[in-house]
Amino acid sequence: MPDSFAIDIFPIANAPAGQPTARFSPNPANIKVGNVVFFRNNDQVNTHWPVASAVPNTNPANPDRTGWWMDAPISTALPGQPTPGKEAFTPSAPTAAGGVQYLDALYPNVTGTIIVT
Secondary structure, three states: OOOEEEEEEEEOOOOOOOOOOEEEEOOOEEEOOOOEEEEEEOOOOOOEOEEEOOOOOOOOOOOOOOOOOOOOOEOOOOOOOOOOEEEEEOOOOOOOOOOEEEEEOOEEEEEEEEEEO
């Protein structure tokens, strides 16, 4: 059975206007080929929808979601409940130098990098 790898989404309290209101952790994420990658939303206010930056469309309002990792955003965290998460993908090959850039489709200034070895 493949190992799981979780990337957490944490809110940034009191983020200045124009700055990211959340962050991915770890960032960069160092993942091994064959790991099952999950994203977990620790934000109790906002839903989040991670997607590779290189897909043809990163606008969630556009119904063409070719290449998206998930079919819907990750729900908000509820106090006293397990952290909501969604399986994203299982890499089958290492990434090129610099890894794969990704963003939160709902908050595009929240970005991250995945490096697969």
